[in-house]
Amino acid sequence: MTHTARVMRVGALTAAFAVLVALAGCSSNGSGPSSGSIPTLDPKTKVTLTFDIQTADPKTNSPQVYAAVKEFEKENPNITVKLTGEPTDTHTQKMQLAGQTDTLPDMFWILDSDARQLNKAGKLVNVKPILDAANLTSRYPATTVKGFTDDGKTYGQPSSQLVTGIWYNKKILADNGLKAPVTFDDLLNVVKVLHAKGITTISNGSNQASFACWSFLRDLSNFGWDQKVNGLLTGTTKYNNPDFKKLYEHIDQLRKAGAFADNVATTTYDQIVSRFTSGQAAMVDGGLWMAAPIQASSIASDAGFWIGPEFSDGVGDQKVSMSVPAAPWAYSAKSAKDPNKYAAIAKWVEFWAGQAAAQTQVDGALPPSTTWNVKIPESQSVFKTGLAAAFAPGTHAPANQPDLMVPTAVGTAMYDSIYGVIEGQFTPDEAMDHVQQALDQAQ
């Protein structure tokens, strides 16, 4: 055998080995959660649960969750919760990799679409038996439980209630002779008046926050999203339909009228919020979770909350208030194979569905997804304003936020399509075609 032939043989063997290892990595190693009754935790047994969430430095950025964990540890002295977190994008990737390598934390925040995949692979605890055993299932709206149930298993519980809308600064509007808008035409008028005076109307930005277009996602519900979504997913309805076109044309109208700052592409989420809280923009596209920073700002007393515009050319009832369960807490089935960990996880599931956790969330200006009666502290005036507007009589909630009802690739295409029009990169037709292409590929 010549030297070259030997080298080639060694190279071929190495490559073959690497391919085999790679293919071995492809194989599924899903493991089912432990079944049967929920074990009880011996009070003398010490258990540590890892809990990984979607905000960096949870103590500062998710004070409600941090407070709830402390409360839980107080109630259960033998359970220690190790709370960690990282920014949403990083966290999502981390959970995807952990799911692939079967190294999920005991408890974690996860995107609903990812949770469904993990559930299919048998990697999540079914929380329904835990909630049923503690008589807590009824504390969630039936639609919430149904929404988080797939393949006969309830794969998580909402981390909170996602309530999106537009915060506005009453003083900026009043100083310019404007009233809070109700319809899209009102909004367009506000934009025209403020733009003429050099004031940014809607603060938003897509830099590392391509998903930060909540109010426009909500607007899809005003153009028949709920009626169309099944058809979109099965291919019988096209995204580039005449109803959605009207919405994209309205977004384009807002852009042309000067609704947005000229640096949307370079603006980050934190800058979106601070532009509004510092009084440099009349409105911010966001949701109730922004109540805490607004409360802490100098514009707290001027803040109003708007569910979003009513469209004269929309489809169906226009008083759509986007209040839906937020992405879930999910629990590792692998961890639950240890009876003590399973018992500790069950304790947390019960705690989070209970009244104490609901009150802790409200104390931190975060709407809970349960139906407990809670007391809103007097200090949370901004949160109270937001809640009153979001749950005003006559409003109704859609099935879910549109991007959360489609595969992730389609969701990102929807963000691209909306920001594409806002940033002048897409015409309305191009924007819709972009999403349709993603839907076609997903099918």
Add this chain to the structure above:
Amino acid sequence: MTWLSSRWKIAVMVIPALLLFSVFIAYPVVYSLVFSFTRFNGFESPAFNGGANYATLFADKFFWRSLGNTAVIFAVTLVVLIPLAFGLALLMQRRIPAAGALRSLVFAPAIIAPILSGLIWIFILDPHVGLLNRILGQLRLPEPEWIGGNTLTPFSVSWVYVWSQLGFAMTIFYAGLQLLPAEILEASEIDGANGVKRVWYVVVPMIRETFIIITVLMITGVFKVFEIVLVLTGGGPVHASETLVSYTYFITFSSQRYGLGMAGAVIVTVLGMIVGLAYLIVARRRQLA
């Protein structure tokens, strides 16, 4: 040294390096290659789909846009970064006051993490709040969209890349220049070669190896530009400022199309190898000629 020269013993000693190379270099490359022929969303088992991912990428206008942006950075690196770094190294070699401090200043950006470089430059280049447009505004000059627009963003990213790599490239050139034998330079001076001629006919040929090393390093660096884009624009507006790597990252992790992302990664690897090897072959041929 007879013991060491035994072939099978040499082979045994190569094994640790071979293992490390296989695990950290060969395996990820083969892994990417295998997955690039599958439809895989990260959780379900991957399904073989032939060359569909490559076909999808080649039909994707954002992929071509990211390739174009990478080409812009590549061109700016060749045309601006390398000559500028060489010029600065020549300047630093002269007896100028505070040369050491100046070298440190020029080198400083090289030790700043790319993510911080991006943060620094966003406060300079942002069209709305950036320092540059504020100054231009004060001077009543047009205020272009340095970042976030359609035209200038790849050039701005290129400039930040040049800024961050300039000190590093200059330092290697400077080290190369220090090794040149003084007597040859003196002889060329005595023979009547002026500054430009001396650099062109004596210095450049003598540090050809340094040029090759820097060019290869900078070229491969171009195919790794990621953090600067992430911080400056996040790839926006709507992927208009993506580079090959940042767009591959987007389709892999944000869009969760792992198979497609791996196809992108394979293309980036192959392109990097082709350009790097092509340059090396051309440079070696010239050296032998």
